[in-house]
Amino acid sequence: MVIWIILLLMTAAAVMAVLWPLSRHRALAAQQVDPDTQFYREQISEIERDRERGVLLPSEAEAAKAEAGRRLLRATGATAADAFAAVGEPALRRRRAASTLALSVIPIIALALYGAYGSPHLLTHPPEQQAQASGDKMDLMAAVSQIEAHLAQNPQDGRGWEVVAPVYIRMGRIDDAVKAYESAVRYLGASADRLANYGEVMVLAKDGLVSSEAQKVFEQAVQLNKASPKARYYLAVAAEQDGQIEKAKQAYGELLSSSPEGAPWGDVVRQRLASLGGEQPVAGQEDAPQIGAADIARMVSGLAERLETQGGSPEEWARLIRSYAVLGQRDKAVAAAERARQALAQNDAGLKTIDAMARELKLTDAAP
Amino acid sequence: MLVEAGHFALTLALGLSLIQFVVPLWGARANDPVLMSVGPVTGMAVFTCISFAFLALTIAYVTSDFSVMNVVENSHSAKPLIYKLSGVWGNHEGSMLLWILILALFGAVVALAKNSIPQRLQANTLAVQAAITIAFLLFILITSNPFTRVIPAPAEGQDLNPLLQDPGLAIHPPLLYIGYVGFSISFAFAIAALIDGRIDAVWARIVRPWTLGAWAFLTLGIAMGSYWAYYELGWGGWWFWDPVENASLMPWLAGTALLHSTVVMEKRDALKVWTVLLAILTFSLSLLGTFLVRSGVLTSVHSFAVDPERGSFILGILIFFIGGSLALFAWRAPMLKQGGLFAPVSREGALVLNNLFLATACATVLIGTLYPLALEVLTGEKISVGAPFFNFTFLPLIVPLLLLLPLGQTLAWKRGNFLGTAQRLYAVFGLSLLAAMAMFAFEYGGPAAAPLGIGLGVYLVLGSLNEIVTRSWSRGTPLAVAWRKAANLPRSTWGTVLAHAGVGLTVIGIAATAWGVEGLATLKLGERLKAGDYEARLERVIPRVEANYREDVAVFTILRQGQVLGTLESMKRLYVTRGMPTTEAGIMTVGLGQVYVSLGEVEADGSVGVRLYHKPLVLLIWIGALVMALGGGVSLTDRRLRIGAPARAKVSPAAPVPAE
Known part of the structure; x- marks a missing residue:
């Protein structure tokens, strides 16, 4: 005023x-x-x-x-x-x-x-007040900038780079995450996991495309550890993107057979395999063939993390709720709607948006 | 909140500028002093608003307010304070804001100078000034807004381009912009005179201090930029005929011509139309320079085509002001009253010659700068017009101009005596020839053009000083009396002499670059590299960590013919945030020359690629420019500029020494 x-x-x-x-x-x-x-x-x-x-x-x-x-x-x-x-x-x-x-x-x-x-x-909503409203976000921001300051002075601290990289991914700073993993690999040396993470973030940076550089990184990771599921998965995706469907199918199949029962990536690989075999096509697969379910799940969880830590607009909350509903994770959608109502308590228009979304997805009846 | 208020102030400034454009112009047409008096007040108000906006942005930089996009993109909380400040204008949006701040500042000064400018001229001038302000305010607000916000704010900024984190570049843009924008005042006065259809010696007298001031600042700005390129880019070159440099050289050449033609107009009421045209052209070239640098057309015509919004906006401004003013000129110029005749051999004649040479040289640079761009647009072929083109075209135009310079300075107004003048310069010719021959003998085997260049420079310096000598000393005069007479000469005479001597010094510095030597090698610790008489010995390489960069510092001992002169440090830096390396040349000044060490790669085994230069007399290039600008400053302090006392025919020996 x-x-x-x-x-x-x-x-x-x-x-x-x-x-x-x-x-x-x-x-x-x-x-x-x-x-x-x-x-x-x-x-x-x-x-x-x-x-x-x-x-x-x-x-x-x-x-x-x-x-x-x-x-x-x-x-x-x-x-x-x-x-x-x-x-x-x-x-x-x-x-x-x-x-x-x-x-x-x-x-x-x-x-x-x-x-x-x-x-x-x-x-009407000065940024200073918004900042106070989400103290968590400030903590995270402050922590990141502390790590950044530390890394600026000690750029050879590979551990630091490895710690900050996933945070960058969550903050949506993918390019920074690529650099961070690259530095981690350089200073801590190559290990299968590290290389697989590095390659994965390269894929994220390219919106799901496995570039030839990323492919080389995954190949290196597999050389270090033949079992590395992440690297093998992305190599299969690379083959799929190159149009070598048979090779991809075989790679997915081998990955599944060598995975322990109930491995967290099992579902993703099975869906992928199914989409190639023509059985049980997953919705939306034809429209965006290069983005796999794993990526969608990751994007959704990234969005969730960001909204949780930094807050966001009603539209972003609504997008999260809808994503959960589309993925069939109804419980999570209900929980997200609940969180959104808390976060947007002072925002009448925002609450209406959330309510409308909940009604549209028929979440309200199931709410306890 | 302050940021938003700053943004709002900028929009208010636009509204006020519209009033400043319409009302005084109307007042001048209707001959209504009340409406005309709106001009100065709005001029002050516009300046207040824009200063406030600039202050708001500066505070955002100093406090590292990362909710402002511009701050995020160009600052970092760990950056030293001076670069937080210079970061304000170290980017496109901020530099345009600085541009317009200076424009408004000059408008405010014109508004305040109500006792030295007739009201109608002032009202029209302020209106034209307001039109320029409107165009650039719209440009800033619509395409280059420095107040765009990012919410949520990132925790850290992306840092300023490391090449710009340098004291030289902190002050280079303001100097250059004062120069560029200063010419907008001469332009506004010229257009005001065309609108009113009246122009006389009073006009010339009012315009001359502005032109002089703008010219002096532009000189300083160009020299500063050149020195920065010399020590920061690490190649040891001081002028690259780069389009960005040419963009500042063209208004300088045209401005120099304008400065001289205004003198003719003031003293003799002649060359009116030409002076008005030059004022228009000078500012047009300043606008062209702004366009070349700010539209991105230089990096590549392609990138301009991809994001054409800014470029085409400035192009629009360019076409409007240049086209509009030239059309107005074509319409009104024939109505201006002509005056003052003069013989071909006279001070006026020499100044006309000066103008012709400068204008042609300026056109040469213009062609050399725009031709590659035009070719790229039409055929897609990328060519670069470099030093050879300019050496073949620019130098042949400038050398005769420099040869004529002392002659013109000595010629009388109205009708001169060429032989008499030449006689007065005999001694100078002789000494310069001697200097050239001495240099030739001394450096026998060196490049042939260099001694001639030195001779030309000496001739210019002595020829300029000769004016003081002939006006204050004749055979038999005691030195004390001569000194007092010299001190009593008008300041504008001293200004002329200094500025011309400065040209001479720069010419000497440039000519001496021919004797520069360089050596190149990869050195291990303790090894030496030789260039001419000078040697550099690599003592040690130490890593160092600063707030926003890391660097490898190589320490050298410099020896001349085996004798130790001292040590110097040369650095290779990595700016962490941008991941961008820069080199910081190590420079040791020996007399007027410099020993210059620049680093290449630092290898893993501790050996370092090193370039060693010895550049004799190189400092004279910039000292000359400083002396030129100083001449402009001295001339500005002349009281007669303001009130217009005609020059006395001769100094009477009995003239009392003025006492305050």
């Missing part, structure tokens, strides 16, 4: 700056001097002052005065023709028009442009 008053006062001051000289017509009209001849008169008196101060030699002063005098004569002749117009009805009308112009143009332009390009919504 205070800020609006300040902006209002600023606008008023700007308008006054124009109205003020327009209101001084009496003083000016009383003088009744032509500004041009006035200019030369003042110049002559200035020359006189300079001579007295000794800045100019008397001969110089005389010459300068003579020249200014000649110009004064010429100026008087020039302006005598067009009458000097500070008083009278037309002058009054002009002043009124100018005042109206100032009163309308300045506020309209300022408000229109500020409304179009400014961030007026931040005025």
Whole structure:
């Protein structure tokens, strides 16, 4: 609220700056001097002052005065023709028009442009307050920047890079995560897990595409540990993306058969395999063949983490709820809706969005 | 909150500028002093608003407010305070804000100078100034907003480009912009005169200090940029004929011409139309420079085509102001009253010649800069027009100009005597020839052009000083009297002499680069590298960690003919946040020359790639520029610039010494 008053006062001051000289017509009209001849008169008196101060030699002063005098004569002749117009009805009308112009143009332009390009919504919810509202987020941010500062001083601390990398992924700073894993590999040496993580984040950075660089990283990981499930999975995905369907099928199959019962990646691999075999096609698979269910699950959990730690807009919460519902994780969707209601408690419009989403997905009946 | 208020102030400034454009212009048409008096007040108000916006952005930088996109992209909380400040204008958006701040500052100064400018001229000038402000405010608000927010705010910024984290670049843009934008005032005065259809010596007198000031700052800005390129880029070069450099050189050349033609107009009421045209062209070239640097068209025409919003906006501004002003010129110029005739051989004639040479040289640079761009647009072929082109075209135009310079300075107004003038310069010719021959004998076997260049430089310095000598000393005069006379010469005379002598110093510095030597080797600890008489011995390489960068410091001992001169450090830095390496050359000044060490790769076994240069007299290049700018400054302090006392025909020996 205070800020609006300040902006209002600023606008008023700007308008006054124009109205003020327009209101001084009496003083000016009383003088009744032509500004041009006035200019030369003042110049002559200035020359006189300079001579007295000794800045100019008397001969110089005389010459300068003579020249200014000649110009004064010429100026008087020039302006005598067009009458000097500070008083009278037309002058009054002009002043009124100018005042109206100032009163309308300045506020309209300022408000229109500020409304179009400014961030007026931040005025009612200043970022400082938003920051206080989500203390967790600040803690995470502070921790990250502490680690970053530490790494800037000790860039060879591979452990640090390895710790910060997953945090970057959660914050959505994928490119930074790639760099962090790269540094971790460089300073801690290559291990199958580390390389697999490094490769995975490279894939994320490419929106799910396994680039040839990433493929090399996975191959290295498999060399170090033939069992590495993550690396083998992505190598299979790479084969799939290259169009080598049979090879991919075989790789998925081998991965499944060598995995222990109930391995967390089992479902993902089975879905993938199914989509290749033409059996039980997973919804949406044809539309986005290069993004696997694993990626979707990861994106959703990334979004969830981010909303949990940093907060977010009602639309983002709604997206999370819908994602859970689409993935068939109804319990999680209900829980997310609950969390969203808590987080957006002070935001009426936001609550409506969440409620509408919950109704649409028929989550409300199941809510305990 | 402050950031938003700053943003709002910028939009208010736009509204006020519109009023400042319409109302005073109308007042001048209707001859209404009340409406005209709106101009100065709005000029002040616009300046207040833009200063506030600039202050708000500066505070955002100093407090590392990462909710502002611009701060995130160009700052880092660990950056030293001075680079947080210089970061404000170390990026596109901020530098445009600085540009417009200086524009508004000059508008405010014009507004305050109500006793030295006739009101109609002032009103029209402020209106033109407001039109420029409107165009650039719209550009900033619509395409380059420095106040864009990011919510939630990132915890850390991306740091300023490391090449810009340097004291030289902290002050280079403000100097350059004061120069560029200063010419906008000359432009505004020229357009105001065209609108009013009246132009005379008073106009010239009012415009000259502005041109002079802008020119002096532009000189400093170019010199600063050149020195920065010299020590920061690590190649030891000081001028690369790069389009960005040319963009600042072109307004400088045109501005130099303008400066001289205004003198003719002020003294002799001649060359009016030409002066107005030059004022328009000079500012047009400043705008062109802004366009070249700010639109991204230089990095590649392709990138311009991909994101054309900014570029085409500035191009629009460019076309509007250049096209509009030239159209106005074509329409009104024939109505201006002509005055002042002069003989071909006279001070005026020499100044016309000066103008022709400068304008042609400027056109050469323009072609050399724009031709590759045009070719790339039309055929997609990328060519680079480098030093050879400019050496073949620019130098032949500049050398005769420099040869004529002392002659013109000595010629009388109206009708001069060429032979008499030449006679007065005999001594100077002789000494310069002697200097050239001495240099040639001394450096026998060296490049042939260098001694000639030195001779030309000496000739320029002596020829300029000659003016002081002939005006204050004749055979038999005691030195004390001569000295007093010299001290009493008008400041503008001293300014001219200094500026011209500065040109001479720069020419000497440039000519001496021909004697520069360099050595290149990979050194292990204790090994030496030789360049001419100088040797560098690698003592040690130590890693060092600072707040926002790490560096390998190589310490060298510098020897001349086996004798130790001292040690210097040369660095290779890595700025962590951007992951960007830079080199910091190690420089030792020996007399007016410099020993310059720049590092290549630091190998794992501790050996270092090293480049060693010895550059004799190289400092004169920039000292010359400083002296030129100093000349401009001295000339500015001349009281007569303001009140316009005509020059005295001769100094009477009995003239009393002025006492304050």
